[in-house]
Amino acid sequence: MQTSTHTQSERQVIGAAAVSTVSREQSDVKPGLHDPQQQTFRSVAGVATSESHIKFLFRIIGILLGLAQTIVARNSIGPDGRSYMEIARAYLGHDWRMTVNAHWSPLYSWLSAVMLGIVRPSWRWEYPTVHAMNFLIFLVAIAAFEFFWKGLPRSESGIPNLEFWVLGYAFFLWLTVAQLSLVNPDLCVATMVYFIMGLVMRVRNQGRTVTHIWLGGALAFGYFAKAILFPLAFVFLAVLVISRVNTKKIVLSSAIFLAIAAPQILRLSRAEGHITWSESGRLTLAWSNWDVPIRNWQGQPPGNGTPVHPTRQVYLHPAVFEFNGPIRASYPPWYDPTYWNEGLKFNFVPRVLVAHATHNAAQILVGFLQPKIWVLAMVTLLVLSTRASFMGIAAQWFLLVPALAAFSLYSLTFAEFRYMPAWEMLVWAALLSGLRMRRRAPRVVSWIAAGSAAIMLLASANGSRGQFAHGRHDDATPVYAIVEGLQHLRVQPGARVGAIGYDTDAHWAYLSRLSVVAEINADQTCEFWSANPKIQQEVLEKFRAAGASLLVAHVGGGMRPTSYAHPPDLASCTQPRTGWQKLSPSSDLVYFLH
Numbered sequence: 001m002q003t004s005t006h007t008q009s010e011r012q013v014i015g016a017a018a019v020s021t022v023s024r025e026q027s028d029v030k031p032g033l034h035d036p037q038q039q040t041f042r043s044v045a046g047v048a049t050s051e052s053h054i055k056f057l058f059r060i061i062g063i064l065l066g067l068a069q070t071i072v073a074r075n076s077i078g079p080d081g082r083s084y085m086e087i088a089r090a091y092l093g094h095d096w097r098m099t100v101n102a103h104w105s106p107l108y109s110w111l112s113a114v115m116l117g118i119v120r121p122s123w124r125w126e127y128p129t130v131h132a133m134n135f136l137i138f139l140v141a142i143a144a145f146e147f148f149w150k151g152l153p154r155s156e157s158g159i160p161n162l163e164f165w166v167l168g169y170a171f172f173l174w175l176t177v178a179q180l181s182l183v184n185p186d187l188c189v190a191t192m193v194y195f196i197m198g199l200v201m202r203v204r205n206q207g208r209t210v211t212h213i214w215l216g217g218a219l220a221f222g223y224f225a226k227a228i229l230f231p232l233a234f235v236f237l238a239v240l241v242i243s244r245v246n247t248k249k250i251v252l253s254s255a256i257f258l259a260i261a262a263p264q265i266l267r268l269s270r271a272e273g274h275i276t277w278s279e280s281g282r283l284t285l286a287w288s289n290w291d292v293p294i295r296n297w298q299g300q301p302p303g304n305g306t307p308v309h310p311t312r313q314v315y316l317h318p319a320v321f322e323f324n325g326p327i328r329a330s331y332p333p334w335y336d337p338t339y340w341n342e343g344l345k346f347n348f349v350p351r352v353l354v355a356h357a358t359h360n361a362a363q364i365l366v367g368f369l370q371p372k373i374w375v376l377a378m379v380t381l382l383v384l385s386t387r388a389s390f391m392g393i394a395a396q397w398f399l400l401v402p403a404l405a406a407f408s409l410y411s412l413t414f415a416e417f418r419y420m421p422a423w424e425m426l427v428w429a430a431l432l433s434g435l436r437m438r439r440r441a442p443r444v445v446s447w448i449a450a451g452s453a454a455i456m457l458l459a460s461a462n463g464s465r466g467q468f469a470h471g472r473h474d475d476a477t478p479v480y481a482i483v484e485g486l487q488h489l490r491v492q493p494g495a496r497v498g499a500i501g502y503d504t505d506a507h508w509a510y511l512s513r514l515s516v517v518a519e520i521n522a523d524q525t526c527e528f529w530s531a532n533p534k535i536q537q538e539v540l541e542k543f544r545a546a547g548a549s550l551l552v553a554h555v556g557g558g559m560r561p562t563s564y565a566h567p568p569d570l571a572s573c574t575q576p577r578t579g580w581q582k583l584s585p586s587s588d589l590v591y592f593l594h
Contacts (some may be wrong), residue, residue, distance in 0.1 A: 081183025216256025494584030
């Protein structure tokens with residue numbers, strides 16, 4: 001038997017060659033795929049065990065934070081959420097004509113209809129039931145995040161696997177938990193973005209036909225979640241084209257996406273009289289740039305078109321608007337804004353649009369600086385290997401392109417924080433997966449990961465603690481007292497009523513199954529109370545002519561109106577005359593017109 005021996009120097013050369021070969025093999029591993037032979041700063045078995053433990057730990061933390069937020073916000077509601085719930089009610093009542101809505105996307109109403117149909121809650125438990133549904137969506141969002149995060153490309157010189165999951169999960173929870181307090185589709189949007197991006201990464205690496213089929217369906221349901229994901233679907237598909245994915249399979253994903261989305265597009269196009277996938281973008285562009293009022297548009301400012309069937313101003317001072325028409329809802333102007341704004345053709349001024357977009361872009365950028373510990377953390381990591389990190393981050397362009405496209409679209413309209421979490425997560429994913437470290441960096445990264453995660457998780461917990469201690473301004477508990485008062489007075493469901501001082505926040509009408517047909521806005525309410533008896537009587541006649549059988553007047557306190565940053569002080573100006581009575585047990589007032 002022949003044997004061979006080597007000198008120490010020869011063994012070193014052979015070892016170096018072996019390491020070089022392994023490094024080349026590892027560098028050829030496609031991003032997002034698991035390489036069982038890949039070594040980072042710890043053993044493979046140790047990393048796998050730690051990863052499973054850290055995911056289990058963060059799932060528990062996420063569930064606890066989510067439950068706390070769900071409980072504290074169980075009665076919170078906003079005008080948007082009420083509209084989604086009312087569309088769900090139309091589905092449950094088989095009122096199919098009222099389910100066609102070009103402003104509010106359908107997925108959240110579908111889910112709400114299923115939840116409300118299964119639970120069948122009493123009126124007092126409707127809002128908590130939908131918040132419980134939000135918690136279930138949050139559990140799906142956790143799974144979607146893990147699917148997304150697991151598919152991110154990794155490098156041997158990048159952040160170690162354990163710290164990578166700690167940072168990613170902490171950031172996900174910090175961005176997402178607050179969305180549980182909102183009755184709207186934002187959490188659905190985040191879930192779909194994570195799922196879509198996870199599929200995009202796997203398509204880029206694997207190209208399996210079944211993954212393309214899933215991607216087409218996910219793009220369609222993303223559009224159902226929110227209209228902005230319709231144009232962004234083509235951005236995701238463009239990423240695949242640039243990545244040189246098989247063209248036939250991209251066509252397959254596109255065909256499935258359009259086939260599933262087509263019925264909704266045809267439904268809306270038939271209702272609106274022109275081809276459209278949504279009218280919300282056009283409306284929000286006009287509202288945010290051209291000073292077009294969000295409600296009660298009468299054609300102002302000049303040059304923005306002529307309303308086809310607007311709400312009707314039936315009295316000048318105080319302004320009384322009547323909208324008793326084909327929209328059967330608790331508050332028709334916000335149930336279907338596209339109907340009341342038909343005819344809107346805003347006067348396009350590029351200078352105004354650029355100024356607005358620049359301001360919003362700055363606001364989006366500021367969002368990345370919270371919590372501030374992340375600025376220090378990222379700078380510290382970049383210093384470790386600056387050149388390699390920038391090159392690594394640039395390689396994650398497929399994450400950055402959809403995020404930047406979303407930021408660009410939102411900068412044209414409303415750049416609210418609740419719209420941003422999923423897109424911000426894509427940017428942070430690109431940074432974290434693109435960072436490259438020097439050989440002695442892991443200990444520093446461990447401290448940064450632990451500190452940053454602790455701060456974000458504590459910030460989330462503290463937010464819920466503050467809400468438990470001080471309450472929420474959108475808590476609907478005061479509304480329940482109004483509903484009880486109307487029930488004591490035997491006001492029957494289906495009655496047409498007038499509202500004074502509530503604007504879009506007439507949630508009591510939804511819970512009582514009433515329909516507001518005329519209103520005086522909060523900013524005109526004090527003018528009504530200070531008017532002489534003759535004017536007040538004329539105003540009451542206008543409400544009666546609009547079909548209202550009674551009036552409900554907000555006198556301050558309770559839920560803060562969402563239409564104003566600084567609501568008017570209604571309590572100090574309310575001076576009811578004969579005929580008004582307290583709507584006990586609430587502090588608001590009621591006046592019977594018939």
